[in-house]
Amino acid sequence: xxxxxxYQEIILDHYRSPKNKGLRAxxxxxxxxxxxxxxxxxxxxxxxxxxxxxxxxxxxxxxxxSISQASVSVMxxxxxxxxxxxxxxxxAAFLEMVQSRGTVDPDEDVLEDAVAFAGVSRYPxxxxxxxxxxxxxxxALAQAGAVIDVxxxxxxxxxxxxxxxxxxxxxxTGAGHE
Amino acid sequence: xxxxxDASPLDVQAIRPDFPLLARTVRDxxxxxxxxxxxxxxxxxxxxxxxxxxxxxxxxxxxxxxYALGEEATDAYEAARRSVAExxxxxxxxxxxxxxxxxxxxxVAYAMGNAVWAGAEAERFRLxxxxxxxxxxxxxxxxxxxxxxxxxxxxxxLAWLSLTPDGRLGLDDxxxxxNERTKVVAFVHQxxxxxxxxxxxxxxxxxxxxxxxxxxxxxxxxxxxxxSVQQLDIDFAVFSGHKMLGPSGIGVLWGRQALLEVLPPFxxxxxxxxxxxxxxxTFAPPPQRFEAGTPPISQAVGLHAAVRYLSDIGMSHxxxxxxxxxxxxxxxxxxxxxxxxIGPTSVVERGGAVSFVVDGIHSHDLGQVLDxxxxxVRVGHHCAWPVCxxxxxxxxxxxxxxVYNDVDxxxxxxxxxxxxxRFFGVTS
Numbered sequence: 318x319x320x321x322x323x324y325q326e327i328i329l330d331h332y333r334s335p336k337n338k339g340l341r342a343x344x345x346x347x348x349x350x351x352x353x354x355x356x357x358x359x360x361x362x363x364x365x366x367x368x369x370x371x372x373x374x375x376x377x378x379x380x381x382x383s384i385s386q387a388s389v390s391v392m393x394x395x396x397x398x399x400x401x402x403x404x405x406x407x408x409a410a411f412l413e414m415v416q417s418r419g420t421v422d423p424d425e426d427v428l429e430d431a432v433a434f435a436g437v438s439r440y441p442x443x444x445x446x447x448x449x450x451x452x453x454x455x456x457a458l459a460q461a462g463a464v465i466d467v468x469x470x471x472x473x474x475x476x477x478x479x480x481x482x483x484x485x486x487x488x489x490t491g492a493g494h495e
Numbered sequence: 496x497x498x499x500x501d502a503s504p505l506d507v508q509a510i511r512p513d514f515p516l517l518a519r520t521v522r523d524x525x526x527x528x529x530x531x532x533x534x535x536x537x538x539x540x541x542x543x544x545x546x547x548x549x550x551x552x553x554x555x556x557x558x559x560x561x562y563a564l565g566e567e568a569t570d571a572y573e574a575a576r577r578s579v580a581e582x583x584x585x586x587x588x589x590x591x592x593x594x595x596x597x598x599x600x601x602x603v604a605y606a607m608g609n610a611v612w613a614g615a616e617a618e619r620f621r622l623x624x625x626x627x628x629x630x631x632x633x634x635x636x637x638x639x640x641x642x643x644x645x646x647x648x649x650x651x652x653l654a655w656l657s658l659t660p661d662g663r664l665g666l667d668d669x670x671x672x673x674n675e676r677t678k679v680v681a682f683v684h685q686x687x688x689x690x691x692x693x694x695x696x697x698x699x700x701x702x703x704x705x706x707x708x709x710x711x712x713x714x715x716x717x718x719x720x721x722x723s724v725q726q727l728d729i730d731f732a733v734f735s736g737h738k739m740l741g742p743s744g745i746g747v748l749w750g751r752q753a754l755l756e757v758l759p760p761f762x763x764x765x766x767x768x769x770x771x772x773x774x775x776x777t778f779a780p781p782p783q784r785f786e787a788g789t790p791p792i793s794q795a796v797g798l799h800a801a802v803r804y805l806s807d808i809g810m811s812h813x814x815x816x817x818x819x820x821x822x823x824x825x826x827x828x829x830x831x832x833x834x835x836x837i838g839p840t841s842v843v844e845r846g847g848a849v850s851f852v853v854d855g856i857h858s859h860d861l862g863q864v865l866d867x868x869x870x871x872v873r874v875g876h877h878c879a880w881p882v883c884x885x886x887x888x889x890x891x892x893x894x895x896x897x898v899y900n901d902v903d904x905x906x907x908x909x910x911x912x913x914x915x916x917r918f919f920g921v922t923s
Contacts, residue, residue: 320864320918323863324860355876356883
């Protein structure tokens with residue numbers, strides 16, 4: 318049954334017991350994003366290391382469906398404490414997976430628990446739910462002054478395509494800003 | 496008042512074959528249970544047949560072309576206008592075809608804004624600082640944002656009637672909200688999210704007393720109950736074709752003849768003119784003044800067929816059928832622990848749009864479980880976000896029905912709610 322494929326146990330667990338929920342200070346930037354189609358909303362804070370290259374903390378307060386809530390919970394576990402550059406690669410992989418309509422076989426080494434959201438990609442109406450927290454994080458990251466150390470030869474390779482995808486989606490979900 | 500019905504006056508099993516879509520399955524073979532007619536209705540084959548016949552045999556531009564096809568197309572288009580006029584007890588030239596109901600409301604709001612540059616005949620449409628526009632807290636965004644925008648453009652003030660705990664309009668402060676400075680009152684006949692049917696003439700009487708214009712959003716009433724502008728003390732009404740078994744791409748504005756004659760245009764261009772010079776132009780009389788550009792011709796033909804289909808069933812039968820279904824669903828939902836209806840819980844002055852929340856399950860998740868079982872419902876804020884805010888809910892799940900639904904459909908919905916409660920582990 319497709320329903321169980323989408324609502325993996327990992328998702329239901331994170332929905333019932335979300336990780337890192339609750340806003341914390343200090344923080345570098347705070348953003349508020351909404352999903353205009355359903356009214357789900359999130360306030361998310363990012364704190365970076367002093368040199369701006371590492372994500373030290375992600376905290377949030379959110380209301381929404383199981384997919385949006387579990388997704389941001391999983392995200393905070395995946396991205397906190399890692400270099401910005403690494404996190405952007407994970408975010409790009411997540412985006413590619415959930416937008417793939419089921420055609421992308423996710424890399425568990427990169428996405429870890431977030432591979433549980435692969436089933437969401439088969440339901441286009443729910444993709445925005447899964448991306449709500451990730452897009453808020455990306456916005457907050459930029460506002461907090463994240464420093465991404467990308468050398469020229471990397472940006473001309475396939476990773477550059479990923480970066481373009483991320484930018485495109487940020488601008489579409491940008492309609493969700495309040 | 497007793498409205499209890501033991502049975503529906505409609506033979507749904509005889510109606511359903513007219514709608515081939517209803518026979519299909521979704522999501523790995525689940526029979527489709529369509530409960531989202533408040534958003535858009537399904538179409539009977541006769542509507543598609545009429546459109547197809549027109550396009551394949553008589554398609555041509557209307558109101559021009561001195562050739563046979565042009566005459567046929569014009570006749571078909573204007574016959575649609577006549578059928579819609581008769582359907583709501585209106586005059587022929589009081590019916591304006593628009594793209595949809597949203598455009599119809601914008602037409603009135605923008606035309607009122609344009610009254611600033613029009614002649615003295617448009618005086619009563621003019622708004623400025625000190626004037627007031629009144630709406631209600633239960634409006635669809637389509638009947639809220641155009642008025643917010645008009646208020647911003649003109650400096651007029653926006654005020655609104657609020658909601659009561661049982662899902663109705665608070666009318667205690669009617670005389671204060673609709674004050675002497677009010678120029679227009681725009682409100683919904685039947686709420687798309689709460690199902691509430693508002694007391695049109697009571698509100699309109701107050702508007703009349705202060706000389707305000709009255710616009711009625713009839714999107715959820717014209718398709719579902721007998722509706723006559725002769726029995727309603729209003730100036731404008733709007734509704735859409737696709738919610739009444741007709742095609743998408745066509746909406747209707749009804750306006751009182753005397754008002755349409757002095758209302759400035761909204762969209763300008765071809766077809767809406769009288770004379771055109773390089774420096775200025777004059778406009779055609781209504782309804783043409785408000786139908787700039789090529790109108791939705793085949794859609795009008797389809798809408799004509801939909802009106803015929805609805806009339807053949809009988810609008811009072813449809814109203815009784817939906818009351819019967821509404822009563823059934825409300826009583827079934829009342830039996831389910833953890834379900835709360837957002838809106839009136841009795842069928843008195845209430846139609847067939849039933850919104851509810853289920854404790855512990857977000858409406859998106861509920862909708863997903865229902866979808867897995869073939870049950871199509873609307874989830875979210877239903878383009879009435881202020882209503883959700885008022886009742887402190889993030890989103891609701893809404894079932895809305897029509898001529899092709901029966902009690903089995905509603906029972907499938909209730910079973911699905913139980914399944915979702917078990918799936919998400921919130922069964923008490």
